[in-house]
Amino acid sequence: MNGIVRQVYESILNFDRGVIGKKVQEALDAGIDPQAILSDGMIAAMGEVGRRFEEGEFFIPEMLIAATTMETGLAVLQPHLTQQGVKSAGRILIGTVKGDLHDVGKNLVAMMLRGSGFEVIDLGVDIAPERFVEEALSKKPQVIAMSALLTTTMPSMNTTIQALKEAGLRSKVKVIIGGAPLSDSYAKEIGADGYAPDANRAVKVARSLLA
Ligand code: B12
Structure with missing residues (x-):
């Protein structure tokens, strides 16, 4: 995994809501594909959160704060994932x-x-x-x-x-x-x-x- 994407991944596992937005921005500035930041950095980290929950290393509060950390990162990623100004498809x-x-x-x-x-x-x-x-x-x-x-x-x-x-x-x-x-x-x-x-x-x- 690319170094900055790894840091995005780790900021979710460390519940670092103060850092994730910055890391996502750094990854975007480095020209990394937003889809890769999402799947390799964020979704993969939530998978690991689930694994740790199953193993009894994480409990409900950890799952919850990991989810809020992901949402914080998503807010920065959102404009780059979606195309703007398309007419209503339904x-x-x-x-x-x-x-x-x-x-x-x-x-x-x-x-x-x-x-x-x-x-x-x-x-x-x-x-x-x-x-x-x-x-x-x-x-x-x-x-x-x-x-x-x-x-x-x-x-x-x-x-x-x-x-x-x-x-x-x-x-x-x-x-x-x-x-x-x-x-x-x-x-x-x-x-x-x-x-x-x-x-x-x-x-x-x-x-x-x-x-
Ligand atoms: C975060 C989390 C929580 C948080 C949720 C916070 C929130 N705001 O969402 C909290 C702490 C509340 C929570 C609670 C519980 N959780 Co929970 N949770 C998770 C965790 C770690 C991550 C889920 C997540 O956000 N994934 C990231 C997103 C991006 O992925 P996703 O949701 O799968 O969505 C993608 C696709 O599925 C798809 N998709 C999703 N929705 C839709 C809809 C449509 C229409 C389409 C087309 C596609 C689509 O597209 C999405 C994007 O790519 C998972 C583990 C896991 N690996 O899934 C456990 C997990 C889902 N939880 C689990 C459990 C057991 C619980 C609790 C019952 C625990 C408890 N003992 O109380 C409670 C239930 C509470 C309740 N009534 O809902 C189990 C479920 C086991 C099972 N098979 O039923 C899991 C799998 C953990 C585990 N491995 O044991 N949890």
Whole structure:
């Protein structure tokens, strides 16, 4: 890993919110690809945070502060990841499902979608199926995007799809899903229209569904 990218990675593992923005800027100034700063520096560090949590070296507070450190770095990276001034490609409603508070990945997906010209309405975290339905009725999105990071909250995606059907909305919106424990086969199983393993591919899937 490049030296400065390594420092970005380490500032997340050291919870160094005061330093990460500077390190990201240094990496950008050195001409390093923003995507590499994101995946090799930041996303890789969150993977390591997860590993340490599993090993019992990190606890909830460490996961939380690592996530805020990543968000601080992302704020500096954001303008470089997204293209500006593209016309609206469609309206997307996004949220993390009921019972789930993880939002770093969702925020990244929302950011990339916005930067690619979509109008994104971010409902936040812990969004119940009824709330997705209510918001879909009033905001009339073309796409509903759901995020889940826990195996225990994944089933809420299925419940939401059923609720959309009951409300007569299923044929009017495309549903895309994502989050670390999910897969293409799970998307098929619950009848979602698309799945993507990362934010870049989320943009591609949304584009192809609306093409
Ligand atoms: C940070 C973190 C937390 C923070 C979250 C803070 C926040 N604001 O988000 C806090 C401390 C709150 C937390 C709490 C818990 N966590 Co946690 N957490 C993590 C950690 C370390 C990182 C997640 C992250 O931010 N990753 C970085 C982002 C960029 O990646 P991502 O979320 O996967 O998103 C990408 C893709 O998945 C995709 N994507 C994501 N969403 C969407 C949506 C769509 C539509 C699409 C197309 C794509 C897409 O694109 C994103 C960008 O590339 C993970 C470990 C890991 N390796 O994932 C554990 C992890 C997810 N947590 C875990 C657990 C167990 C918990 C707790 C239950 C712990 C506890 N005992 O209380 C609680 C649950 C709280 C709750 N109700 O939600 C487990 C889950 C195990 C499982 N399989 O269910 C993990 C895997 C850790 C582990 N290895 O054990 N956690």
